[in-house]
Amino acid sequence: MTRAGDAAPLMTTAAAAAASGYSAQQVRDLEALGVIPAAVRASNGYRRFRADHVHALRAYRDLARAVGPVDARRVMRAARLLPRADAAALICGLHIRLDGEREQAHAARRALESIRAEAATDAQPVDGDSMTITELSQALGIRASTLRYWETVGLVAPERITTRAGTARRYCLTAIREARITAALRAGGYRIPDVRTTITAVRDLGEVSHSIDALDNRLEVIARRTLALLRAGTLLAEIIDSPRPSSAHRD
Structure with missing residues (x-):
């Protein structure tokens, strides 16, 4: 099945960095950590990124603000790999956790x-x-x-x-x-x-x-984190709704 963004022009690492607000090295690091899917490799070995890579990078930015980078990396990987129902439940759990802190x-x-x-x-x-x-x-x-x-x-x-x-x-x-x-x-x-x-x-x-x-300061911080999670949620919904890898049914 064709993945969203496959038909779009490919971008260099520098272009993906500029579009997402990260440095080129951060983009490479986040790819290595599994936050975004593996880049396409050109014939010369250089990385090439699609629009959905930039989409995932933007989602990670707000998600990290909401729940911290460690949990954000875990969720970004799970959003692509888990079955839709499980991935959606994972995002709901983040909202529940923030509400509990509040x-x-x-x-x-x-x-x-x-x-x-x-x-x-x-x-x-x-x-x-x-x-x-x-x-x-x-x-x-x-x-x-x-x-x-x-x-x-x-x-x-x-x-x-x-x-x-x-x-x-x-x-x-x-x-x-x-x-x-x-x-x-x-x-x-x-x-x-x-x-x-x-x-x-x-x-x-x-x-x-x-x-x-x-x-009061803590509540204000929680409010900002909640807004960041809501922004990330819109982007994550598209990632979760994309075609699942063939291994998604396995634990």
């Missing part, structure tokens, strides 16, 4: 807004305004071991009290707040070093606006 960030932002609202009305701690590690872990829906780990990396600083059995952790209002901020940011996809930076800022500033601003 929802996590929104959930973290809502949690931080709630914490900020509480901070505006909190009085000074009084006797009894504390929780045990078991109570706090249950309140946050995490394991006690997670709270202990957060303590070792400096995210939460519980007090130590003496009991008949020895010593135990007690979380005052400040430690509870830090644990809640940590839980919210971790749910939003933040790594431990990023959370530590935020907790330090909260300790210094006594508020969570810095964290909320960071989440």
Whole structure:
């Protein structure tokens, strides 16, 4: 079956690079990585590219912006090789993953807004305004071991009290707040070093606006990635809808 673009004039590597916005070396590298189909070889051995090569290069550009170059390379290869239904499902999965990141960030932002609202009305701690590690872990829906780990990396600083059995952790209002901020940011996809930076800022500033601003920035980045994925999707739909290689039925 004739592939789309086969009848179109062939382009040199330099021409394909100019049409796609890549350098000539990048075009050769992306061909070697399987991002685009193998180039046609002229009688002198030089590469010649078709319009569908440029089409794939443009799709990869936005796809890499949306999901990163590693996943983008995997998806570009799969879009040509997998059966149509599987390839289409793969693209749907990318949208689902981005939507999950967005929802996590929104959930973290809502949690931080709630914490900020509480901070505006909190009085000074009084006797009894504390929780045990078991109570706090249950309140946050995490394991006690997670709270202990957060303590070792400096995210939460519980007090130590003496009991008949020895010593135990007690979380005052400040430690509870830090644990809640940590839980919210971790749910939003933040790594431990990023959370530590935020907790330090909260300790210094006594508020969570810095964290909320960071989440707003994250949501903006996710929005840009989503738009890039939508742009790539139009191009990928044409690639997926093109004739499948004869080996497409195999895993």
